[in-house]
Amino acid sequence: MITVVGGVYRERCMRPSWQETYGSAGRAATAIARLGGEVELHSYIDNAALCIMQDRAILEGFTLVATKVPQGVAFDYTHGLSTPYIHKPVAPYPPLQISKERVLRFGMIESTAIINCEYAVYDPQNAGTPEHFDANGSKAKHLALVLNRYEASCMCGSTSETPETMARQLASTAGAEIVVIKMGPFGALVYDKGAISTVPAYRTNHVWKIGSGDTFAAHFAFAWMQEGRSPHAAAEIASRATAFYCESQGHPSRKRLDEFKPEPLHISERYRSGYQPLLYLAGPFFSLAQLWMVQEARNDLRGMGLRVFSPYHDVGRGSANDVVEKDLQGIRDCDLLFAIGDGLDAGTIYEIGYARALEKPVVMYSENESEEDRKMMEGSACRLADDYVTAVYQTVWAAAAL
Structure with missing residues (x-):
């Protein structure tokens, strides 16, 4: 016993x-x-x-x-x-x-x-x-x-x-x-x-x-x-x-x-040696609920050992001339991208496409969007998750394999 x-x-x-x-x-x-x-x-x-x-x-x-x-x-x-x-x-x-x-x-x-x-x-x-x-x-x-x-x-x-x-x-x-x-x-x-x-x-x-x-x-x-x-x-x-x-x-x-x-899980030698992958956090930040979600994701991803580039925190609001090139450079510099996809925010969808064009791994968290609306992301080899915790873990596992 x-x-x-x-x-x-x-x-x-x-x-x-x-x-x-x-x-x-x-x-x-x-x-x-x-x-x-x-x-x-x-x-x-x-x-x-x-x-x-x-x-x-x-x-x-x-x-x-x-x-x-x-x-x-x-x-x-x-x-x-x-x-x-x-x-x-x-x-x-x-x-x-x-x-x-x-x-x-x-x-x-x-x-x-x-x-x-x-x-x-x-x-x-x-x-x-x-x-x-x-x-x-x-x-x-x-x-x-x-x-x-x-x-x-x-x-x-x-x-x-x-x-x-x-x-x-x-x-x-x-x-x-x-x-x-x-x-x-x-x-x-x-x-x-x-x-x-x-x-x-x-x-x-x-x-x-x-x-x-x-x-x-x-x-x-x-x-x-x-x-x-x-x-x-x-x-x-x-x-x-x-x-x-x-x-x-x-x-x-x-x-x-x-x-x-x-x-x-596959863990790369670079990750085993202590490298902290840089993640781009894509998501809308135009309401309190959206800002809470961005802040929560940033905290959780950093808490699991990733460096996080967040346009809201690291660039801020501004005109297209002020922010777009800085955001795009953030994507070019990152190892992978985590996207908050509910709402199908135009900027977030653009960032996903830009990252995939550069062959960066993308994890998209989306609970409420239809299969039709997620078709392009699924067809371009993004990892899709309809649960927040699962999306975070999928991101960390993808980062560990790079």
């Missing part, structure tokens, strides 16, 4: 529309149960979530051990890449105390869990101040850390170290046998008792990001602690399972996961 300990939270997303009760631990319990694993879920749960989780436990086939509380936690997202607004209790609840053989522990917002076990997988799940596994008195004879690069840098106290260096430091300071650091398009680095290896990330046609980290941790924990696979093999399975989740928003059975063969 695997004991999953962590948050069960309500999740709401404006676009794409999503209203569910999962959280890291709730999602992990479902993911492991779908594989046929025996799971016991421990979490704080309020009355609003209790009936949902009781029904899900029966449906999925896991055991729910609920610590009832007056108020749970809820996340409100604008989209899958946005920073959520978090509704949480005013004061933390008393810690959970768990003594089991195999435990998957997630960091929690409303409290913490003190673990005493033989095997543990720990995902800190904290974008601000991730807690070390043993900081609250938790103990494990065999510990695996699963975290993203930002969490690793916070726990190491440095943003300039390489993933290899951070993994070795975390293994030493945390007493971990295994450290898995997720690195975006570079896949995941696996430290296993001194040995270093990597597993790839995979391309999908759709990207549903909320809960993808929970899915990775769940599949890694099951493959390593329950099935006895090597850390490298467990991380490779977890990466594929995460791609399945991002593609479908669902959790695979063993058979469906074995049949799922996504394409590994």
Whole structure:
């Protein structure tokens, strides 16, 4: 049996529309149960979530051990890449105390869990101040850390170290046998008792990001602690399972996961060597809604490692004589172009055509335009996406391959 300990939270997303009760631990319990694993879920749960989780436990086939509380936690997202607004209790609840053989522990917002076990997988799940596994008195004879690069840098106290260096430091300071650091398009680095290896990330046609980290941790924990696979093999399975989740928003059975063969991301040597591609951000900026979209895309693309040339920010408004040549030079200088296509703004369509004439890769985000109106872009080998988060990831993947 695997004991999953962590948050069960309500999740709401404006676009794409999503209203569910999962959280890291709730999602992990479902993911492991779908594989046929025996799971016991421990979490704080309020009355609003209790009936949902009781029904899900029966449906999925896991055991729910609920610590009832007056108020749970809820996340409100604008989209899958946005920073959520978090509704949480005013004061933390008393810690959970768990003594089991195999435990998957997630960091929690409303409290913490003190673990005493033989095997543990720990995902800190904290974008601000991730807690070390043993900081609250938790103990494990065999510990695996699963975290993203930002969490690793916070726990190491440095943003300039390489993933290899951070993994070795975390293994030493945390007493971990295994450290898995997720690195975006570079896949995941696996430290296993001194040995270093990597597993790839995979391309999908759709990207549903909320809960993808929970899915990775769940599949890694099951493959390593329950099935006895090597850390490298467990991380490779977890990466594929995460791609399945991002593609479908669902959790695979063993058979469906074995049949799922996504394409590994191609990463160029230039990108691996640290080159930051320059992106041209095309889109109208004549209303508050349009300006918000341009600003949001600029922030998200820069946050994922790209340099961004934005006509609004880097050239500004002006007459044709003032701005056109500067904008066109921006396209000539860029490596690829991201276009906000809804509304079929004439300037944006012109910029797309100019970029394609120069054989620059183009990703066009358009939710509301007809197939007929997108025909020229599709026929000229632009990558089209009707979901914002998918469009951003498609852009980053295209940049990484250049």
